[in-house]
Amino acid sequence: MPQVFEFKLPDLGEGLTEAEIVRWLVEVGDVVAIDQPVVEVETAKAMVEVPCPYGGVVTARFGEEGTELPVGAPLLTVAVGSEGALEPVGLADSGAGSGAGAEAVVSAVGPGAGSGGAGSGAGSGANEAEASGNVLVGYGTGAPVARRRRVRPEAMAASVAAHVTAAAAVSEAVPDTMQGPVAVVSPLVRKLARQHGLDLRQLAGSGPDGLILRADVESAIKALTERAAVPTPASAVAAVSVPESVSAVQPSVARPAASPAVERIPLRGVRGAVADKLARSRQEIPDATCWVDADATELMAARSAMNSAGGPAAGPKVSVLALLARICTAALARFPELNSTVDLEAREIVRLPEVHLGFAAQTERGLVVPVVRDAQARNAESIGAEIARLTEAARTGRLTPAELTGGTFTLNNYGVFGVDGSTPIINHPEAAMLGVGRIVPKPWVHEGELAVRQVVQLSLTFDHRVCDGGTAGGFLRYVADCVEQPAVLLRTL
Structure with missing residues (x-):
């Protein structure tokens, strides 16, 4: 048995x-x-x-x-x-006793x-x-x-x-x-169906191979709402059968409109992990933020020159984020205080030799921070290729736990949301985070004359326990100098 x-x-x-x-x-x-x-x-x-x-x-x-x-x-x-x-x-392996x-x-x-x-x-x-x-x-x-x-x-x-x-x-x-699997891939679709009491097994998906999409669930929810709003025949008969004499003596009372139901969303999964980490960061880290506007015109021109040199055979294009990541690794080599963490039990600042550079990525599952390992040993092209690989894995939800942990410094490009500045929360237990706003044309004094230049706001949020404002300001100024004059970075390569 x-x-x-x-x-x-x-x-x-x-x-x-x-x-x-x-x-x-x-x-x-x-x-x-x-x-x-x-x-x-x-x-x-x-x-x-x-x-x-x-x-x-x-x-x-x-x-x-x-x-x-x-x-x-x-x-x-x-x-x-x-x-x-x-x-x-097989019989050949059975020896003399085969048969x-x-x-x-x-x-x-x-x-x-x-x-x-x-x-x-x-x-x-x-x-x-x-x-x-x-x-x-x-x-x-x-x-x-x-x-x-x-x-x-x-x-x-x-x-x-x-x-x-x-x-x-x-x-x-x-x-x-x-029996039979439910043709749903997205956790968001499952969550939406659970919140409205829908049985996904009863839905026909409009996606490839019958895949149930968010639009299918929303259509089913809309159909349920419309059916609930239409009075049933029984209720219509009951309304007609009420005698006029009875309805006449009933006082007219205005019923208040039904208030929308309160929605409760569990803090779990990625959203719960982000909430716990951000709350712990605010509780433990005395952070401070400094920022500066920088003229990124020369950096954008250098990027264009890099991507046009060599033609199609030169390989993938270098992104702005990859260039900023390379600038960060050069700045951390000059200011290693910001590539550290704090050991509360031992009351020690632990400076880390390798730069494992995290970058914030917004996905359907929430905010995640994939990590580029040993970024200090990579050039801009290598960092860009790894960022592209990790971004695709984040988009499809296939990042491994090892690819989401162990970061020592984070680069946050919130400019993709169309904003100029921010004061981000440090990714605990790291010591600093560099924020990058959108790069937009603005009036700027260039070589003594007013001109339209590509301007970006850079902000650095840092743990005030690991360094003072002078170190943080020196780091941010070096990053801004490299953005304004990429030749400054070439001197250190």
Whole structure:
């Protein structure tokens, strides 16, 4: 008889303690292979496909799409044959005993240990299920050493039959409306449907391959609202059947218009993580901000010259953000105080040798800060290529937790929102953030004459514990000088 093993939500690393189920990749009754992704979850930092360490038949799922589960909570159960997943060996490997009495070799590995382990209550010895131990690719659990034993063909056939029987029994027990994946990718669409009580399984998607889009959900919500506003035949009959004598004696009372319902949005996922980090930054860091206007005309001209030199064979174009990032790494080399963090317990300022440059990116899931590793060792072209890669991963929700953590300094280009200035909150536990406004034509005194120049406002928010205003002002002035005269930067390359 097959044994049922419970697979729990593993520890996804980076201090994450919970995750939201975005999309189930398997149904009850499906046969899954070892390390096959079974569910897509959204953490506070990234979307992750979670593989199952067992091979067998899915007998139950715990949690609907949109449910938030803590690490260690059950995800699903898998029925595994008592002899494990079987792998028949060819006759050439069977030795002299091949033929009707040929034997097959079976590998059985116990579940991983710890919070990332797949099963609890699993026995040892003959009762161990085959498992990879890698409950999440990239975050191994350290599986026990594999053991090999021999099983005769009769046992193999019995185990396979048990798998098929279990799958058929479970499939019959599950209603048809609960089977089949929901064709939704965006967590925002799922959230909108949950807030209005819509069953996504009843909607027909207008996207590719029947994908349910936000417009489909909004149309369904509008249809429900219109149906609710139209009086039913029963109510119309009731209104007509009221005697005039009765309605005449009723006082005329003006009913107040129904006030809109208060909307409550849970602070979880990316939004919750951002809220916690910003609140902690404000509580712990005594920040200050200084700013300066700079003439970016020469920087824009230098960028145009870079991108036109060499023609199409020169490679991808260098972005303004990449140039500003390269200027930041040069400025941090001169003012290393701003590439540091504060150890409160030891009461020490920790200066960091590498510059892991974060840049703020606005996505549908909220604000994220991907990190360009070892930016101090990259040129503008390399930084630009990495920024482009991370931006695309952020747009599709495929950033890994490692790509969202470990930053030492952040560059925030809020000019893309059409604003000139800001006083951003430092990305805890970093010590500073450079903000860049929009670059727009403005009147400017150039070489003693009034002219129209490309002007940008730069702002630096810094932790006043790591440096004083003189250091912060020196950093910002150097950045502004490089923006106004890119030749200043060339002297340090």
